[in-house]
Amino acid sequence: MQRIANWFVQVFAVGVLNLRTLPQRFGSSAATVVGVAGVVTVFVAVLSIAEGFRATLAQTGSPETALVLRTGADTEMMSLVSQEDSRIIQDAPGIGRGQLGAQASPEMLVLVDVPMVSTGTDANVALRGVTPVAFEVRKQLKILSGRNFVPGRNEIIVGRAAAGQFAGLQVGDVKRWGKTDWTVVGQFTDGGSVAESEIWADLNVLQGAYNRGTIVSDVYARLASADEFDKFKAALTTDPRLSVRVVRETEYFAEQSIFLTNLVTRLGYLIAAMMGVGAVFGAINTMYSAVAARTREIATLRALGFGGGPVVISVIVESILLAFAGGLVGGVIAYIVFNGYRASTINWQSFSQVAFAFRVTPLLLVQGFFYSVLIGLVGGLFPAVRAARTSVAAALREL
Amino acid sequence: MKFLPLIWSNLRRKRVRTTFTLLSILVAFLLFGYLGAVSNAFDIGVQIAGVDRLVLTHKVSIILPLPLSYLERIEQVPGVKEVAHASWFGGIYQDPKNFFAQMAVDPERYLSLYPEFQLPEDQKKAWLADRTGAICGKYLADRFHWKIGDRIPLTAAVWQKKDGSISWEFTLDGIYTGATPSTDTTQFLFHYKYLDEARVRRKGMVGWYIIRIDHPDQAPQIADKIDALFANSDNETKTSTEKAFMQGFAKQVGNIGAIITAILTVVFFIILLVAGNTMMQSVRERVTELAVLKTVGFPNGLILTLVLCESLVLAIVGGSLGLGLAWLLISRGDPTGGALPIFYLPGESAVLGVVFILLLGGATGTLPALQAMRLQVVQSLRRG
Numbered sequence: 001m002q003r004i005a006n007w008f009v010q011v012f013a014v015g016v017l018n019l020r021t022l023p024q025r026f027g028s029s030a031a032t033v034v035g036v037a038g039v040v041t042v043f044v045a046v047l048s049i050a051e052g053f054r055a056t057l058a059q060t061g062s063p064e065t066a067l068v069l070r071t072g073a074d075t076e077m078m079s080l081v082s083q084e085d086s087r088i089i090q091d092a093p094g095i096g097r098g099q100l101g102a103q104a105s106p107e108m109l110v111l112v113d114v115p116m117v118s119t120g121t122d123a124n125v126a127l128r129g130v131t132p133v134a135f136e137v138r139k140q141l142k143i144l145s146g147r148n149f150v151p152g153r154n155e156i157i158v159g160r161a162a163a164g165q166f167a168g169l170q171v172g173d174v175k176r177w178g179k180t181d182w183t184v185v186g187q188f189t190d191g192g193s194v195a196e197s198e199i200w201a202d203l204n205v206l207q208g209a210y211n212r213g214t215i216v217s218d219v220y221a222r223l224a225s226a227d228e229f230d231k232f233k234a235a236l237t238t239d240p241r242l243s244v245r246v247v248r249e250t251e252y253f254a255e256q257s258i259f260l261t262n263l264v265t266r267l268g269y270l271i272a273a274m275m276g277v278g279a280v281f282g283a284i285n286t287m288y289s290a291v292a293a294r295t296r297e298i299a300t301l302r303a304l305g306f307g308g309g310p311v312v313i314s315v316i317v318e319s320i321l322l323a324f325a326g327g328l329v330g331g332v333i334a335y336i337v338f339n340g341y342r343a344s345t346i347n348w349q350s351f352s353q354v355a356f357a358f359r360v361t362p363l364l365l366v367q368g369f370f371y372s373v374l375i376g377l378v379g380g381l382f383p384a385v386r387a388a389r390t391s392v393a394a395a396l397r398e399l
Numbered sequence: 400m401k402f403l404p405l406i407w408s409n410l411r412r413k414r415v416r417t418t419f420t421l422l423s424i425l426v427a428f429l430l431f432g433y434l435g436a437v438s439n440a441f442d443i444g445v446q447i448a449g450v451d452r453l454v455l456t457h458k459v460s461i462i463l464p465l466p467l468s469y470l471e472r473i474e475q476v477p478g479v480k481e482v483a484h485a486s487w488f489g490g491i492y493q494d495p496k497n498f499f500a501q502m503a504v505d506p507e508r509y510l511s512l513y514p515e516f517q518l519p520e521d522q523k524k525a526w527l528a529d530r531t532g533a534i535c536g537k538y539l540a541d542r543f544h545w546k547i548g549d550r551i552p553l554t555a556a557v558w559q560k561k562d563g564s565i566s567w568e569f570t571l572d573g574i575y576t577g578a579t580p581s582t583d584t585t586q587f588l589f590h591y592k593y594l595d596e597a598r599v600r601r602k603g604m605v606g607w608y609i610i611r612i613d614h615p616d617q618a619p620q621i622a623d624k625i626d627a628l629f630a631n632s633d634n635e636t637k638t639s640t641e642k643a644f645m646q647g648f649a650k651q652v653g654n655i656g657a658i659i660t661a662i663l664t665v666v667f668f669i670i671l672l673v674a675g676n677t678m679m680q681s682v683r684e685r686v687t688e689l690a691v692l693k694t695v696g697f698p699n700g701l702i703l704t705l706v707l708c709e710s711l712v713l714a715i716v717g718g719s720l721g722l723g724l725a726w727l728l729i730s731r732g733d734p735t736g737g738a739l740p741i742f743y744l745p746g747e748s749a750v751l752g753v754v755f756i757l758l759l760g761g762a763t764g765t766l767p768a769l770q771a772m773r774l775q776v777v778q779s780l781r782r783g
Contacts, residue, residue, distance in 0.1 A: 031676045038669035042662045049658065072565050073556035074495035077462070080557055111460040113637075121647040124460060177459045178635070210463075255495075263739070267437065267659060270734050271430070275666050278426035281419045282673040288415055289680070345653040348498070351462070353651065382415075 010310035011317075014301060018290070018318045021297075025290050029322055032279075032286040036326025036375055037333065039275045040368040044334035046268035047367075048358040050261045053345070056356040057257035060193035061249030063226040064096070065137060068219040068236060071243045075256075075349050076109045076217045083214035085242055092235050094228030095221055098136040103222035105134040108206055108215075111352055112177050112199070114166040116344070123344070125166055126198040126352040127156075127177075129206030129216075137222040138190060146171040146186030151202045154209075157186040159196035161355035165344045169199070180209045194253060197344065197355045220249070256349045276375055279323075283379025287319050291387040298387055299395030308388035315387055319380025320373055327372025334368070335360045402701075406708050413681065417713070420677050424717025424759070425724065427670035428752055432725020434663040435748025439581075440739040441649065441656030448642040450615040451480075452512065453622055455608040456644075458635040462487075464604035465634050467595075472628055478612050478621045483508035486591060486606035490553030490567060492543070499539055501553065501587040502606075503594040512609050515578040516586075522547065522573030530593050532572035536584025540574045547571055551587075560597045567597075580743045610638070671755075674717075675763045678710050682767035689771045690780045699772045706768035707761065714760030722752045 022029055068089050073079035081089075086106040096103040108129035113122035132151065135141055149155035158169045168175060173184045182201065190196050207213065223232055233246040291298070298311055344355040410417050455473070457463035464486070473482050488501035506527055510516060518526075518534060526532045533551065545551065549571045559565055569589050577584045595602055612621050622638035629636045639647070649656070689702055726744050733742035 027676060028680060031673045035669060035673040038666050042666050045662055046659060070556040072491065072554040074491055078489050078555070078557050111462045113458075113460050116650065118653075119650045121650045123651050124462075179633070258496075259498075264659075266734055271433070271659075271663060271666070274426055274430050274433070275670070278423050278430070278670045278673075281423040281426065282670070282677075285416055285419045285423070285677050288419075289677075343653055343658075346651045349495075 007307065007310060010306050011313050014298075014306065014310050014314035015317055017297065017301075018294070018314050019321075021294065022318075025286075025293060028286045028289055032283050032319075032322045032379070033326040033329065035279045035282040036323045036372050037330035038326075039272065039279045039375065040327045040330025040372050041334045041337075042275060042330075043268065043272040043371060044331060044360055044364050044368045045338045045358075046264060046271060047364050048334065048338050048360045049343075050264040050268065051361055051364060052356045052359040053264070053354070054257045054261050055359050056192060056354060057194060057253040058250075059191055060195065060253040061251075062139070063229075063248060063250055064223050065249040066221045066223060066229060066232060067247050067249055067252050068221060069245045069247070070218075071245050073218075073245065075351075076107075077111075077350055077352075079218045081106070081216050081218055081244070083216070085244070086216060086219050088239065088241055089219045089221065089236060089244070092221070092232055094223050094232035094235070096224045098133075098222075100133050100136060103133060103136050105130060105137045105220040105222075106203065106216040107134060107218060107220060108203055108210075108212065109217045109350075110206070110210060112175075114162075114169065114175075114199075117165060117167050120167070123166065124346065124352045125162060126350065127206070128195075128198050128200050129203035130200055131203050134200075134220065137220050138195065140189075140191035140193070141195065142189050144187045144189050146184075149185055149200070149202055152205060153202065154180055154182050154205055155185045156182045156199050156201045157188050158184055159198050159200075160187055160189045161196040161342075161344070162199060162353075163187050164342065165197070165353070165355045178209065194347075194354055197353055256347055259348050260345065272371070276371065279326075279375050280379045283319055283323060283375055284382055286322070287315060287380050287383035288386070290318065291315060291383045295387075295390060295395045299390065299392045302392045303396065311388045312384040315384035316377060316380040319383075320376035323372045323376025323379065324369065327369045330372070331365045331368050335365070402705060402708075406705060406712065409685075409705075409709055410712065416677065416681060420674055420681075420713060421717040421720075423670060423674040423677075424714060425721040427667055427674065428718045428721025428756065429725045429728075430663060430670070430721075431667050431752050431755065432722050432729060432744055432748065434660065434667060435752070436725075436729045436742055436744050437663065437739070438656065438660040439745045439748070440733070440742050441652065441660070448640070448645045449611075450640075450642070451611055451613075452641040453610040453612060453618060453625075453638050454641050454644040455610060455625060455636050455638040457607075458626075458637045461607065463634070464601050464606060465608070465636065467603050467605050469608065469629065469634075469636075470605075473608060473610060473625055476621060476624050476628065478614065478617055479625075480611040480613050481508065481511060482611075483512045483609045484591070484605040484607065485509065485609065486594065486604075488553070488555055488589075488594070489557065490555035492551065492553055497543070499542075499585055499587055501589070503591040504588050505591050506588070509588065509609075512611055515582045516575045517578055518573050518575040526572035529570060529572050530590055531569055533569035533587060533589035534573040534575055535571065535587045536582075537574055537576050538584040539587060540571075545571055545574075547574065557600070558594065558598045559600065561599055581741060581745075583741065585741075609641075615640075671759055675759060678713060678763040679767045682706055682710070682764070682771070686771050686774065687780060689768075690774065690776045693776050694780070702772060703765070703768045706771075707764035710764030711757070711760035714756050714763070718752065718756030718759065722749060722756075 069079040090102040090104040110127050111124045112127045114125045116123045149157055163169045171184050175182045236244055236246050338358045339360040341358040344353050347354045457465055470482055486503040488503055490501055526534050551569045554566045556565055618640050625638045626636050729744045733739040
């Protein structure tokens with residue numbers, strides 16, 4: 001028992017000695033801190049892009065909502081559903097009922113070019129034609145300012161994110177696409193979903209403007225409950241009159257985030273791994289010089305009867321503390337600079353813009369801190385072992 | 400020359416430190432190589448754009464179709480050399496995850512506008528003669544292990560055939576290669592006629608036009624003239640240079656590429672800073688020795704050269720190993736599994752890398768050496 005306590009006292013004694021001599025090695029210690037801070041900042045920042053994009057798409061869709069697309073269509077943009085088909089879908093079992101009857105919303109999705117605020121160049125923005133049922137299907141949707149469009153009029157409402165990222169979409173603005181003038185009459189939110197990157201108009205007016213007749217892209221159906229999905233899907237996919245594909249809205253949008261999330265995450269991990277290796281080398285150098293500077297002190301301690309273990313541990317602890325300090329700095333920088341940073345990118349699956357905010361989540365920060373500790377541990381290991389192995393006599397003799 | 404052993408033994412004095420400094424520099428330049436490849440991959444379209452090519456799309460959105468009849472009218476505009484059209488197909492090969500660009504084109508016109516797509520003459524002949532034939536780029540063929548003669552089925556929900564089916568079958572007649580590493584070899588091209596004759600919707604419509612003009616400097620005037628031709632029609636147009644078009648596209652992908660590039664740049668300099676600090680420190684530790692050298696009559700210039708040589712050796716060895724390793728890894732393909740199909744180390748990056756290597760070696764050697772030279776011999780000796 002006493003031996004264990006003694007061991008800890010030794011670790012503590014050597015550790016304090018190390019830390020008190022830190023200011024003498026300020027330059028190289030600071031270099032380690034800066035190096036690790038850089039690694040952690042980048043690690044957290046890059047992954048926060050993926051996190052934010054995924055969160056936006058994950059917030060889209062509720063488990064009770066199903067999308068009915070044409071067979072063979074992987075996205076709304078590539079789907080076509082006729083008016084007859086959308087009537088059959090409305091009568092399918094399991095569908096919820098609201099004030100306007102069956103909660104099945106036929107929707108048409110097209111793209112329009114709208115200049116981005118940041119660059120002034122055109123971007124593909126989704127323009128969605130809907131009927132009043134759409135507002136019953138999407139329960140979270142709220143008009144934030146202005147008012148909803150009046151069916152039959154050339155009016156549009158704009159998602160909050162779209163209004164921020166694209167130019168000329170404020171309430172009162174008039175947009176001309178083709179031969180039609182559209183007046184922005186309101187701005188809406190939808191719980192941070194993809195819809196906030198869209199522009200909405202009356203379905204019939206949009207069909208007219210695009211000479212689409214009565215064809216829509218797909219049908220959003222709100223089910224009586226999430227459990228009804230299988231029944232609903234089975235009924236539609238076995239109906240000989242229809243040729244459709246039924247997916248849960250949540251799955252549909254989660255799938256869309258895969259491409260970009262993969263791209264950014266893999267790139268992020270690759271970069272972080274390479275940088276981590278660089279930072280480990282930096283830390284090793286710092287600790288070697290730290291140990292070298294104290295060769296005599298450490299040897300003196302060993303001569304006084306201190307064990308090799310405490311020396312090893314104390315060096316590693318110092319290295320970890322330095323790296324962790326770097327990790328903290330990096331995490332704070334990443335959080336301050338990148339959390340909530342608003343950007344938009346093209347969603348390749350739907351070919352339209354999705355506006356999203358970077359998200360520095362607690363989990364990302366913890367991962368970053370963990371990574372910094374790992375760097376410190378590996379960086380301190382070799383110098384520590386060397387410090388303990390140096391023969392006492394040789395070290396004391398050294399100048 | 401006779402001082403080489405001196406430099407060598409200085410480097411070997413602290414072998415561990417030298418090794419790890421070398422490795423840090425190696426990592427920094429490995430990262431630098433990746434940075435070049437990544438930022439290149441993100442704005443590739445802008446660089447491959449032909450200076451004499453214009454792109455004409457529907458004014459409202461690129462997804463809206465334009466009449467095929469526009470072709471002849473565009474051709475008649477003075478200054479226009481040749482015109483081709485393309486239409487996005489958007490079919491699925493086996494699984495939606497296998498995404499790649501499929502375009503219905505007029506083969507002769509399209510290949511003539513994109514001479515960087517290099518197709519062997521016999522394959523070209525076979526394709527022209529085969530109505531349901533298609534060609535694809537080398538990257539794509541490698542990705543799915545396609546060979547010439549393979550039947551490739553695509554399903555496209557929006558393109559229903561007259562018989563109601565939505566599955567389309569193509570025969571692979573050729574595989575094109577790129578004239579330069581930056582050429583897009585991920586496209587799948589087939590006859591527009593096959594599409595237009597078999598489909599029920601959008602007959603006689605195409606996706607966009609590509610136009611070659613005689614004089615690149617007249618691009619804005621010609622673009623305006625073409626757009627004026629179709630003003631106030633049902634399908635108004637928007638003509639821009641291919642470069643501007645690609646730039647617009649790159650901007651749609653948005654800040655992500657720029658942010659990743661910026662972050663990588665910062666990291667590169669941080670690692671250099673750390674490595675540089677270590678290198679400078681190792682010189683500073685030897686001030687006493689430098690003073691001894693001065694005492695025995697070494698001129699200032701020689702000492703500076705010696706120190707400089709040492710740091711340059713470190714920078715050059717570490718840096719070139721890093722760049723070489725980056726080149727090796729990068730040429731093994733894109734790290735994201737298909738998201739960045741055009742992934743290579745551009746020449747400008749390599750050159751810039753060499754410049755940074757020399758700067759690193761120069762700065763880390765010169766600064767401490769100058770400091771050391773300014774010291775009085777007596778003072779420096781006393782410091783030890």
